[in-house]
Amino acid sequence: MRHGRPIGPSVMSWARSEVSHAGRGRDRGGNVPPMPALLSDDYEERCLWQSQVTPPMATHDSLPAEADVVVVGAGLCGLAAADTFARAGRSVVVLEREPLCWGASSRNGGMVIPELKAGPLTLERRYGPVGRRMHHEILEAYEYVRGLATGADGTDPVACSWDEPGMLLVAHSTRHVDRVRGLVEELTSIGESAHVVERNDLHNEIGSDAFVAGAVVDKTGSVQPAALHAGLAVRAMAAGSSVHDRTALRSLERRTGGHDVVTTRGVVRAAKVVLATNAAVDRTVPQLERRVLPVGSYIIATEVLPEALAASILPTGRMVFDTRNFLAYWRLTPDGRLAYGGRRNMDPTDVADARDFLYDQMVAVHPQLAGVQVTHAWGGNVAMTLDRLPHIGQIEGAWYATGCNGSGVALNTWLGHRLAAALCGDVPFPACAELRHRSLPFHSARSAYLPLVGRYLSLEDAR
Ligand SMILES: Cc1cc2nc3c(=O)[nH]c(=O)nc-3n(C[C@H](O)[C@H](O)[C@H](O)COP(=O)(O)OP(=O)(O)OC[C@H]3O[C@@H](n4cnc5c(N)ncnc54)[C@H](O)[C@@H]3O)c2cc1C
Numbered sequence: 001m002r003h004g005r006p007i008g009p010s011v012m013s014w015a016r017s018e019v020s021h022a023g024r025g026r027d028r029g030g031n032v033p034p035m036p037a038l039l040s041d042d043y044e045e046r047c048l049w050q051s052q053v054t055p056p057m058a059t060h061d062s063l064p065a066e067a068d069v070v071v072v073g074a075g076l077c078g079l080a081a082a083d084t085f086a087r088a089g090r091s092v093v094v095l096e097r098e099p100l101c102w103g104a105s106s107r108n109g110g111m112v113i114p115e116l117k118a119g120p121l122t123l124e125r126r127y128g129p130v131g132r133r134m135h136h137e138i139l140e141a142y143e144y145v146r147g148l149a150t151g152a153d154g155t156d157p158v159a160c161s162w163d164e165p166g167m168l169l170v171a172h173s174t175r176h177v178d179r180v181r182g183l184v185e186e187l188t189s190i191g192e193s194a195h196v197v198e199r200n201d202l203h204n205e206i207g208s209d210a211f212v213a214g215a216v217v218d219k220t221g222s223v224q225p226a227a228l229h230a231g232l233a234v235r236a237m238a239a240g241s242s243v244h245d246r247t248a249l250r251s252l253e254r255r256t257g258g259h260d261v262v263t264t265r266g267v268v269r270a271a272k273v274v275l276a277t278n279a280a281v282d283r284t285v286p287q288l289e290r291r292v293l294p295v296g297s298y299i300i301a302t303e304v305l306p307e308a309l310a311a312s313i314l315p316t317g318r319m320v321f322d323t324r325n326f327l328a329y330w331r332l333t334p335d336g337r338l339a340y341g342g343r344r345n346m347d348p349t350d351v352a353d354a355r356d357f358l359y360d361q362m363v364a365v366h367p368q369l370a371g372v373q374v375t376h377a378w379g380g381n382v383a384m385t386l387d388r389l390p391h392i393g394q395i396e397g398a399w400y401a402t403g404c405n406g407s408g409v410a411l412n413t414w415l416g417h418r419l420a421a422a423l424c425g426d427v428p429f430p431a432c433a434e435l436r437h438r439s440l441p442f443h444s445a446r447s448a449y450l451p452l453v454g455r456y457l458s459l460e461d462a463r
Helices: 009-016 048-052 076-087 120-127 129-150 174-189 199-204 225-238 307-313 351-365 411-423 443-462
Strands: 039-044 066-072 092-095 167-171 194-198 213-217 242-244 249-255 258-263 266-275 293-302 319-322 329-332 338-342 374-384 391-395 398-402
Touching (some): 048 225, 066 076, 066 258, 066 411, 076 092, 076 225, 076 411, 120 129, 129 225, 129 411, 167 174, 194 199, 199 213, 249 266, 266 411, 293 351, 338 351
Parallel strands (some): 039 374, 066 092, 066 266, 092 242, 167 319, 266 398
Antiparallel strands (some): 167 213, 249 258, 258 266, 293 338, 293 374, 319 329, 391 398
16 A cells, blocks of 8 residues: 555544554444455555645745734635735734645545535524524635635635535435425525425436435535645735744743744744634643544545446536435545545544445445445544534634534635634624534543444434
């Protein structure tokens, strides 16, 4: 097995903390491990997207002693914040613990989905006017990323293979058909374009007999995520941000008028601090770490498929999800492969184990892919919150934006942008700043109880 770009320290330790299933007996959940995936000769345990994009060089100068703003984390959220601050004339320093463009923002499925795990009416029922605003803002988030990718915002477009194929949500059991119909009803009631696809018509959307109904939501985009991430880094630096990778936040020391930001390469005195660490949050700010649960998600990419085979799988080229708790998500890539993502349960795992599971599931859903080889497999973490909503808040005077809950390409990019604009005094804070952000219960014991939660969710999925 070849390895490409070296795996950075944080994912190494994350992978080590999860036990591997090298023995391939029955696992702790009683599941029979899947047959090994069919691998190409040049298979790499590496992110496909990252193998196709050269990341930009980070700023070489030494760390400035002072800045108006220090942003911690150079993912989509941190870079969008930096870009917005810099365009508003603020001096900005971005700290990134890993090599630039290494993390989740380059490793995701590239699905640009304006969703908050509940439809607009449900959000309003649960949260009143804040819920209504949150739905409007997720649509704004989508338009923001569309603007970046297409130049519709009047700036140079970030080249990232932007397309707008729509999303297909497929019900994996009859128990979930109401959910699919409910989503369509909620979206169409506020004028969004969506429709139900009945079982007999599903073959027009997907080459699979595994599903009983579907919903198409037209407002969904797709990108090559590493290209979007790299392009946003270039844009933020061109606007004047100084971006320092391999430079970690060590501690924040509050002082009059701001913070001393202590890093592995020196101290920056900042008037404002924005923590944009999402699932990559570490123990530097324990109050934030306790509010976010990092959960691994994995993706395999096949070899480039013959055109007819690709069209037989996803004739409309939509971004696809199923309705499981441990949902699968899949799409065709701009170069004609299938990227298939998900995870089996909450048990400890590693990329090889997840890859075999995903391959098995992919072939069960699309039997026409039997014999197709996997060229890449990788993983990363998503940031779950207790209420499955994003949050903006303050800890010891430092601002943070977090909680993608699996869908942060539109959401977190916009949260970074909008938090920065609000801190410049130009616009109100996003509605999610009004939600209470609760810590996860029994946070330090999570490795003991999460597999049990996973077991319960898997049982539900099997019904
Ligand atoms: C496998 C996978 C598939 C996904 N698929 C999709 C998808 O299809 N669509 C979608 O919308 N979302 C998807 N997501 C989620 C999406 O990738 C994230 O929501 C998004 O990238 C979050 O961006 P961010 O900038 O908030 O966080 P990140 O990109 O995680 O950036 C946070 C950064 O903070 C840095 N950091 C942390 N601590 C420190 C410190 N102490 N000092 C300095 N730097 C620090 C980290 O190194 C990291 O680079 C997926 C995620 C994964 C892992």
